[in-house]
Amino acid sequence: MKLEGVKVLDLSLFLPGPMLTLMMADHGADVIKVEPAGEGEPSRHIGYVKNGASVWFRNTHRGKRSIQLDLKSEDGKALFWALAKEADVVVEAFRPGVVDRLGVGYEAVRAVNPGIVYCSISAFGQDGPNRDRPAHDLAVEALAGVIALNEGQDGKPASPHMPVADALASLTALSGVLMALLRRQTTGVGDYLDVAMLDSLLAWTPNVTGKIFATGEPHTPKHERSWGGSAMFQLYECADGQWIALGGSEVKFARNLLDSLGRLDLLPYAELQPGPGQYPLRDFYRETFRTRTRAEWETWFEGKDVCFAPVRNLKEGFEDPAVAARGMLAFDAEGNEVVGTPIRFREEPGVVDPAIPELDADRGQITKHGWALPRST
Structure with a gap:
């Protein structure tokens, strides 16, 4: 080694x-x-x-x-x-x-x-x-x-x-x-x-220091891309009280998603800077994702080129077979979980x-x- x-x-x-x-x-x-x-x-x-x-x-x-x-x-x-x-x-x-x-x-x-x-x-x-x-x-x-x-x-x-x-x-x-x-x-x-x-x-703040270094002003987190200002970089509640995440704010992902939802007319909102200008699109997603359960949305998103993920709890995260496949979860002789x-x-x-x-x-x-x-x- x-x-x-x-x-x-x-x-x-x-x-x-x-x-x-x-x-x-x-x-x-x-x-x-x-x-x-x-x-x-x-x-x-x-x-x-x-x-x-x-x-x-x-x-x-x-x-x-x-x-x-x-x-x-x-x-x-x-x-x-x-x-x-x-x-x-x-x-x-x-x-x-x-x-x-x-x-x-x-x-x-x-x-x-x-x-x-x-x-x-x-x-x-x-x-x-x-x-x-x-x-x-x-x-x-x-x-x-x-x-x-x-x-x-x-x-x-x-x-x-x-x-x-x-x-x-x-x-x-x-x-x-x-x-x-x-x-x-x-x-x-x-x-x-x-x-x-x-x-x-x-x-580790280079991607989030833009506003304070460029303007000298503190952030308003809800208006910034990483913390809620982008409709495509956001958490949404589902019909069963579970949540999903859209985690890619690139316009191509918005186009793919809105096309699948039959609402390409909303794409111009995704092309705006993060902040209040994108709120109409965010509101549409909020209404839309409340119509199905998290499991139903997981099935719906399969095969679509969109940065999507279910919001899991940590137990669910470790239970994903991909985690064991990568060696990040194993067990000792007594059955104790060991992080890889x-x-x-x-x-x-x-x-x-x-x-x-x-x-x-x-x-x-x-x-x-x-x-x-x-x-x-």
Whole structure:
């Protein structure tokens, strides 16, 4: 696998860091999860449990080894240093400054391991005026202005459906870590990576910053293409209270749909800029889609060149045979659901190891052998 032989020491908790190291583990990296004293990784105890383990923990920590360290103790630090001297990557997600106060920050690790790639993930980065401000995903999205874009039918902001600040920070960190490992092959020297959730979120706004950068004015979400201003990029309720989505605002899709509905006379509305000018077409769709159930519309749309989809719940999404066909849902020997890896190589594909470590389960092996015996042996 692509990352075979890469040794990762993961001090992070919750979601961004663990997802980063999960993707590395899926592709061959040996990941040792350093869990804090007490109850260990918080996600072991959060949310729904199946067969004795948190579903969240199972799908962020499978395929890793676990050791519990108190980094404030001499014994804990001694074992950390034994591992850090041989590691390729260290990932941490404490508040800025914590690892330095503990004596295990980048400068200290680099002094004994110049090749280390050290990644810090935080809400707002290691510098700047918000450096010490506490925040999880929701607060970061709110400060970035993204929550305000998630405006519901009632005109009020709604809580986000996915932790996109967490997710984008994780993917940004993965990209940076891999860049640094690639560069190290030439220089022999590692680097320090400062990833902020806010930075990662704002970096993914090029397609929605047009109005604020061009006019200096904030958006009115319901008038914008992505959030309700386009009749062809919109959610519509069906006769049974279920919903469907039209997800392609190109005029060709509107032409195909309106032709099938016998209303090509409405096509000029689809050619207008998103906003109030398209509302007559949106109103027509609202009336039309209320005349049949979601299932009936699914049948009706078959074979038509229109960006259409039923609005499913997450359970329905995972039950789609296409998800299993792509390897994004599998089951372990006990029947626990395991989410697959999205990074698909033709050669050396990733391998999803469904096993999860018990808290501190690998202490004896790691204490005795260090990195010598990876979990896969």
